[in-house]
Amino acid sequence: MSIKELFQNHLGAEFDGHVPYPTADLQIQKNKILTDFGEVESSLYFIKSGIIELCVKSYQVLKTVDFFFQGEFVGAYTSFLSQTPSDVQVIALTDCELEVVRYADLQKSYAHSFIANKMGRILNEAAYLRRVKREKNFLTKTAEELYLEMLDSHPQYISQIPVNKIARYLGIHPESLSRIRKKINS
Amino acid sequence: MSIKELFQNHLGAEFDGHVPYPTADLQIQKNKILTDFGEVESSLYFIKSGIIELCVKSYQVLKTVDFFFQGEFVGAYTSFLSQTPSDVQVIALTDCELEVVRYADLQKSYAHSFIANKMGRILNEAAYLRRVKREKNFLTKTAEELYLEMLDSHPQYISQIPVNKIARYLGIHPESLSRIRKKINS
Numbered sequence: 407m408s409i410k411e412l413f414q415n416h417l418g419a420e421f422d423g424h425v426p427y428p429t430a431d432l433q434i435q436k437n438k439i440l441t442d443f444g445e446v447e448s449s450l451y452f453i454k455s456g457i458i459e460l461c462v463k464s465y466q467v468l469k470t471v472d473f474f475f476q477g478e479f480v481g482a483y484t485s486f487l488s489q490t491p492s493d494v495q496v497i498a499l500t501d502c503e504l505e506v507v508r509y510a511d512l513q514k515s516y517a518h519s520f521i522a523n524k525m526g527r528i529l530n531e532a533a534y535l536r537r538v539k540r541e542k543n544f545l546t547k548t549a550e551e552l553y554l555e556m557l558d559s560h561p562q563y564i565s566q567i568p569v570n571k572i573a574r575y576l577g578i579h580p581e582s583l584s585r586i587r588k589k590i591n592s
Numbered sequence: 593m594s595i596k597e598l599f600q601n602h603l604g605a606e607f608d609g610h611v612p613y614p615t616a617d618l619q620i621q622k623n624k625i626l627t628d629f630g631e632v633e634s635s636l637y638f639i640k641s642g643i644i645e646l647c648v649k650s651y652q653v654l655k656t657v658d659f660f661f662q663g664e665f666v667g668a669y670t671s672f673l674s675q676t677p678s679d680v681q682v683i684a685l686t687d688c689e690l691e692v693v694r695y696a697d698l699q700k701s702y703a704h705s706f707i708a709n710k711m712g713r714i715l716n717e718a719a720y721l722r723r724v725k726r727e728k729n730f731l732t733k734t735a736e737e738l739y740l741e742m743l744d745s746h747p748q749y750i751s752q753i754p755v756n757k758i759a760r761y762l763g764i765h766p767e768s769l770s771r772i773r774k775k776i777n778s
Contacts, residue, residue, distance in 0.1 A: 432685045535674060
């Protein structure tokens, strides 16, 4: 999926086929850091293919806080919105094909474009709901329940994420994840 | 402040003086429950005066998760966006003067109004940032730091919130809060 198709899907006949801001294609390799700790996020990245990982530093240890997949926008979004240094790192977990939207271009489109604001409103609502869901999941679900949910929502991708990264995301040891996987497969 | 003034402040000359959806004034008394657990949120409430509290139920105990003040929109926002039963309770901590926006009216305005979508986009960005900040605060700050931040951001309101509610919000015993207050005042 592309940004153009995202607009098409959400807006239907309202969309005249022109995305209201410039976008640039970007191909990156696995392990490429898109945004590092302390940088001010200048762009949002739409994932055409691949997986992007968001990390935080907790007591000098890297902790995975989220994975983003095909068809989603990703970036250090708090930094992007507030134009302050990021406390998350945005990194390619696999080779990725992306479309890039620059902060300044997006703001310009917000000044006059109905569909830019409408999509912005819809995507911000979705980002809010996603954030609440993640917070609630980590407060109320066991690692096994979280892993089952990952399997359920992104079955085609889970095999591409190294086991130690999934374990780190779930906050458990890789050995514990192996036990959960064995239990599920048995 | 009113919703009309909020539009004026954010949009300036772009705003023609007409809020793009109907709003209704509502006066409620202290302890009135606006939205209860299990209800689907039908409205957003703009606070013209007073304080609104958001609670969750954790192991049958009520826990305050947030306070909202004059000039802010409040509601069970996850329930509002997803139109699913709420797991938060929205309750008046003081007598309040509110302006009410109904879900159906807001959706109607989103279909055609540029300024409805622009304000919606701006307010959703702010809601996202607020949520992230709260999550980060509770993960990284001590009760004393959180209390100092409350004093700093809403000095005129803190005296109106009962000590036991502030303590519950900070996740500490009222006696611990008393010690913090004494320390700050000494």
